[in-house]
Amino acid sequence: MTTSIAPKASYLKDQEALGKRLVEKYGPGRKVEFDKLNEPVIWAKTPEDAKLLFRTFMLDDAFKMDFLSDITAYDNKDGEDGEKRFVLVYQQYSTTKHVRVRIKCLLDESEPALTLTDIFLAANWLEREVFDMYGVTFTGHPNLRRILMDERFTGHPLRKEYPIKQREPFNDNIGFHLGANPMEINTNITEGSEN
C-alpha cells in the first residue's frame, strides 16, 4: 500500500497491534473494518454501545485513547452502510501510542445519540455542529443549539436532500444572548433617559 505515511513511522507497529486487539477483544458482535490508511473502524451496535466503546477505549490498558479528535456524521441516504439514515463518527486518538480508532454508529432520523460532553468538553461544539448540519440530537447535551447556521434557519444543510443553492438570508444579526445562560434583555430604552 502506498500512502503519504512515512514507511519508517514507528506508530505503524502499534497500529497493527491495535487492529488485532480490536478484532479479538471487541470484534465479536461488532463489525471491524480497516480504512485506506489501515486504521481500524469499529461499528457500534447502538448509540449507547458507541459511548460505551468510547469509554472503554479511553481506559484500555494497552492503548489509552485519551484524546477526542473529531465528532462528525454523514448521510447514509443510499443505504450503503446499513438500514438507518445517518452514520455518527467518533475519531479517537491516543497521545501516548499515536494511533487512531474510529467508532461509527448508525442512527435513525429521530433516534437520539448520547452526548460525550460529560467526558470531553470539546464535544460540546462538535455535537452542536452535527445537530446543526444533520439534525441529529444528543441526549444530555447542555446547550444543543445551532452553531454555524442562524438560529432562525430551517432545515439541515448537509442532508443530501437539501439543495445546494437554497438560501435563507437574514438581514440582521442574532440578538445578544449569553449562550447556555440566556438573559432577559430589555432593548426598549426610553429616549431621554440619559438625563
Next chain:
Amino acid sequence: MAVKTQDSTQKDFYNPNVLINLGPSHPAMHGTLRVMCRVNGETIEDANCEIGYLHRAIEKLGEDKTYHQWMVYTDRLNYCSALNNNIAYAMAVENIMSISVTERCMYIRVMCMELSRIIDHIICVAINALDLGAMTVFWLLYQWREEAYTMIESMCGMRLTTTYARIGGMSYDLPDTLNERLWKFCEEFPRALDEVEGLLTSNRIWIDRTRGVGIISKEDALKFSITGPCLRASGVDHDLRRDRPYYIYPDLDFDVVVGSNGDVYDRYLVRLEEMRQSVRILKQVNQKMPSGPLWTTDKRVLIPEKLEVYSKMEVLIHHFKIFMEGIDVPKGEAFTCVEGPNGELGFYVVSRGGPKAWRMRVKSPSFMLFQAFEASVKGGKIPDAVAHLGSVNIIAGELDR
C-alpha cells in the same frame, strides 16, 4: 427632567451586569468573530461566542464539486497558510486512491508547508503584538512575510490563494531562482526573529501584558482537544510531524517546541521557536532537494503536458476527461491529518466511488481553539481577552468553513 427607564439595570453606572458585544466586525477581532460578554467592572464574568458569520458551506460544496474543483476551496479555509491546506487535501485524496507522490514532490510539499507555517506564525505573533501596541514588531516581521509570499508567487503565480498542489503532484515545478532566494531567506529571517526577541521577550510591558494571561492548563487543553502550538505551549509534547510522520519528516532534523504555562507568553515563545525550527527544516530541504519527476505516473490523476494536449488526440481526450468528468476515486475512506500551523488539520473523506466525495469533513484546529477561548476568557479582563484571542490565532475561514 424625569428619568424614564423601564429597566433599572440598563442605566445604572455601577451596574455589575454590563453587556458588551465584541464583533462580528471589530478591529481587535481576527475575522468575523463575535464574542458577547457580561462584564462586572472590567472582569468578564460570562462570555458566549457566536460563530458562523463566514460560513460558506465548504463541506457541502465538497460533496457537489469534483475532487479537482474543490482544491480552490481549501485555499479559503485557513487563508493565512493556503499551501498547507492544499497539500493536506491532496494528501487525503491520494491516500484514498493509494497513490504515493514522487520524492521531489514530497520535498517540495514539505518546503511549502514549512514556508506557510512561518507565514502563519508571523501573522500570529505580529498581530498579537500589534493588538497590544507593539507596532515595530509588525513592521519587522511583515517584511519577511512579503518576501515569503513573493517566493510563493514565483512558485505558483499566486500569493494568498495559491491552489499550488494537485492530486498526484504540483501544478508547477520550482523556478530556478528559488534555491538562492530561499537560502537568503533562511539566512536573514532568523536575524529578524532575533530582533523581535530583543524587542519583546524580556520587555517589561510585554511580559506584564502576556504572562499569566489566558491560561489554558494542560488538562483543559486535552479536554478541549486543542492541538498544535497552543497544546504544546500548555506543556503537552505532541507534534504530528514527529509522532505520525508523513512524507520525508523522519529524515529531517528538527525539535518539537514545548512550553509549560499555557499562557499568552508561552504561546508567543513556542511560535517564535517553531519559526526557527521551520527555517532549519527549510535549509535541509533546500540542500537535499532531489531532481527527478514531479508527477506520479498514475494515469488516473496525471494531468498531461499542455503541449501534448494540443497536438495528440488521445492526450486531449484524457485531459478533457480529467477536467470535465473528474477523477474516479475508488470506494473507501480515510482521515488524513497534517500538523498545520494552528494544529491538527484533518480531512475526513468518504468516497462511494465516482468523481465527487460522499462526505468531505474538514477538522479544523481553530474550531477547538475558539471553544477553549470561550471557556478560558471568563474571569479575565477585556484587554486580556484581546491578547488571548490574538495568541491562539483563530482564522475565521477555517472556523466557520
